[in-house]
Amino acid sequence: MKLGSEDALVEWLRQRSGRAGHTLLGDDGAVISAQGEWAVTLDHQIAGVHFPEGLDPALVARRLLAVNASDLAAMGAQPRFAFLALAVPPDFDARRLLASLSRECTRLGVELAGGDVAKSPTATTSLTLLGSKSPKGRWLSRSNGRAGDLLWVGGSLGESAAGRLLLARGARMSGRRVELPKRIGTDRGIAAAARRAVRRHLLPKPQLELGRWLAGRSRVAAIDLSDGLALDLHRLCRESGVGATLESDALPRPARFADLCRELDQDPLELTLTGGEDYVLLFTLSPSQKPPGDFGCTRVGRLTDGRKVQLTTADGTQALAAGGWDHFETDPWSPS
Numbered sequence: 528m529k530l531g532s533e534d535a536l537v538e539w540l541r542q543r544s545g546r547a548g549h550t551l552l553g554d555d556g557a558v559i560s561a562q563g564e565w566a567v568t569l570d571h572q573i574a575g576v577h578f579p580e581g582l583d584p585a586l587v588a589r590r591l592l593a594v595n596a597s598d599l600a601a602m603g604a605q606p607r608f609a610f611l612a613l614a615v616p617p618d619f620d621a622r623r624l625l626a627s628l629s630r631e632c633t634r635l636g637v638e639l640a641g642g643d644v645a646k647s648p649t650a651t652t653s654l655t656l657l658g659s660k661s662p663k664g665r666w667l668s669r670s671n672g673r674a675g676d677l678l679w680v681g682g683s684l685g686e687s688a689a690g691r692l693l694l695a696r697g698a699r700m701s702g703r704r705v706e707l708p709k710r711i712g713t714d715r716g717i718a719a720a721a722r723r724a725v726r727r728h729l730l731p732k733p734q735l736e737l738g739r740w741l742a743g744r745s746r747v748a749a750i751d752l753s754d755g756l757a758l759d760l761h762r763l764c765r766e767s768g769v770g771a772t773l774e775s776d777a778l779p780r781p782a783r784f785a786d787l788c789r790e791l792d793q794d795p796l797e798l799t800l801t802g803g804e805d806y807v808l809l810f811t812l813s814p815s816q817k818p819p820g821d822f823g824c825t826r827v828g829r830l831t832d833g834r835k836v837q838l839t840t841a842d843g844t845q846a847l848a849a850g851g852w853d854h855f856e857t858d859p860w861s862p863s
Contacts, residue, residue: 556641557608557610557640557641559608559640559657561657561659563659563662564659564660564666565604565607565657565658565659566599566602566604566657566658566659566660566666567655567656567657567658568595568598568599568602568655568656568658569595569653569654569655569656570591570594570595570598570653570654571651571652571653572587572590572591572594572651572652572653572654573649573650573651573652574587574649574650574651575649577590578590578729579694579695582700582729583623583700583701583702584619584620584621584623584624584627585623585624585626585627586627586700586729586730587624587627587650587652588624588625588627588628588631588652589627589628589631589729589730590729590730590731591628591652591654592609592628592631592632592635592637592654593631593730593731593732593733593806594731594733594753594806595609595654595655595656596635596637596656596733596735597731597733597734597751597753597806598656598751598753599656599658599733599735599738600733600734600735600737600738600751600808601667601738601749601750601751601808602658602660602666602667602668602738602749603660603664603665603666603667603738603739603741603742603747603749604658604659604660604666604738604742605636605658605659605660605735605739606635606636606637606656606657606658606735607636607637607638607657607658607659608637608638608640608656608657609628609632609637609638609639609640609654609655609656609657610640610641610642610654610655610656611625611628611639611641611642611643611652611653611654612642612643612645612651612652612653612654612655613625613642613643613644613645613651613652613653614644614645614646614647614649614650614651614652615644615646615647615650615651615652616646616647616648616649616650617646619650621644624652635735637656660739660742661739661742661743663743664739664742664743665742665743665744665745665746665747666742667738667741667742667747667748667749667810668748668749668766669748669749669750669762669763669766669767670748670766670767670768671746671747671748671749671767671811672748672763672764672766672767672769672811672830673746673767673769673811673830674769674770674830674831674832675813675814675829675830676748676811676812676813676814676829676830677811677812677813677814677826677828677829677830678760678771678773678809678810678811678826678827678828678829678830679809679810679811679812679818679824679825679826679827680752680756680778680779680807680808680809680810680824680825680827681734681737681807681808681809681810681822681823681824682734682779682805682807682823682824683779683780683781683784683805683807684752684756684778684779684780684799684800684802684805684807685780685781685784685788685795685798685799685802685805686723686724686727686728686780686781686784686805687724687727687728687731687802687803687804687805687806688728688798688801688802688803688804688805689721689724689728689784689787689788689791689793689798689802690721690724690725690726690727690728690729691728691802691804692791692793693707693708693711693721693724693725693728693791694725694728694729696708696711696791698711698721698725700725700726700729703726705721705722705725705726707721707722707725710790711790714786716782716783716786717783717786717787717790719783720781720782720783720784720786720787721787721790723781724781724787728804731804731805731806732806733806734806734807734808734822736822737808737818737822737824738808740818740819740822741808741810741818744812744816745813746813747810747811747812748763748766748767748810748811749763749808749809749810749811750762750763750808750809750810751806751808751809752803752805752806752807752808752809753803753804753805753806754803754851755800755801755802755803755805755850755851756773756778756799756800756801756805756809756851757800757801757836757847757848757849757850757851758801758803758849758850758851759809759851760773760809760836760847761836761847761849763809763811764830764834764836765834767830768834769830769831769832769833769834770830770831770832770833770834770835770836770837771828771829771830771831771836771837772828772829772831772837772838772839772844773827773828773836773837773838773839773847774827774828774839775796775838775839775840775841776840776841777825777826777827777828778796778799778800778825778827779825779827780795780799796840800838800847800850800851801850801851803851811830836849
């Protein structure tokens with residue numbers, strides 16, 4: 528479906544969304560009645576950079592909201608209001624994107640409060656989210672870590688990066704169906720791991736409940752793992768003024784991950800450390816605290832005195848470089 532006129536698109540969205548009490552969709556600005564402190568985050572998602580050209584607009588919308596919500600999870604916040612900036616080609620199915628975004632906002636309890644649309648040769652999306660925390664909760668911060676705290680991650684690592692490599696090599700997803708390059712589909716177990724990886728990359732799940740639980744603890748440092756464990760750990764340590772020791776054997780990886788990496792000619796540890804776009808939380812807790820088991824968290828190391836960030840393997844302990852995703856240096860769709 529073509530983009531159509533701006534007024535028609537706004538009216539179509541307003542009919543789907545209804546006229547909310549807090550905002551006036553269709554006016555020049557949104558009026559929000561709010562008290563207390565708010566967390567604000569913004570993320571771009573651009574075709575050919577963050578997602579493959581030609582991706583189903585419904586998936587584009589779901590990914591856009593998820594990666595933004597993951598930032599708020601790292602602050603201990605619940606997303607409340609969303610503002611969309613959408614610039615797309617005339618033949619882009621904007622209504623499919625907006626319908627999907629509206630459904631996902633409803634599912635997460637978010638109000639799509641306004642935005643802007645424009646024509647562009649490349650599909651470019653940008654979402655601003657406003658989030659609030661529980662009155663009894665504390666804001667999470669990268670700077671709250673102390674030497675002796677334990678390091679935890681909220682889920683498996685490296686899978687999303689493998690999914691990106693598969694997409695770069697021809698994998699495609701429509702709805703929930705994933706089509707793989709012929710070379711990958713010969714072993715059923717590896718093929719299943721590959722499909723999970725593609726879904727993980729295109730449909731990340733923000734850890735909002737974990738973030739809210741952490742906000743109820745005392746002095747938690749947290750960061751959203753979007754640019755790779757190694758780089759984001761360095762960022763957390765720098766803000767907290769500490770070092771860290773990471774245990775390679777403890778890093779959680781999904782089933783058949785090593786086999787999938789072998790098919791992709793990738794080193795499993797390197798992809799786990801630097802692949803990026805995991806969208807799980809890296810956080811600290813004092814040794815006396817432990818997250819509930821149903822969050823699926825894994826302890827992966829500890830913070831240390833000094834500024835050294837190190838990795839412990841079977842061969843000993845070595846310095847861990849701050850490698851990972853860099854928007855100005857990384858080619859996201861290189862097949863290698």
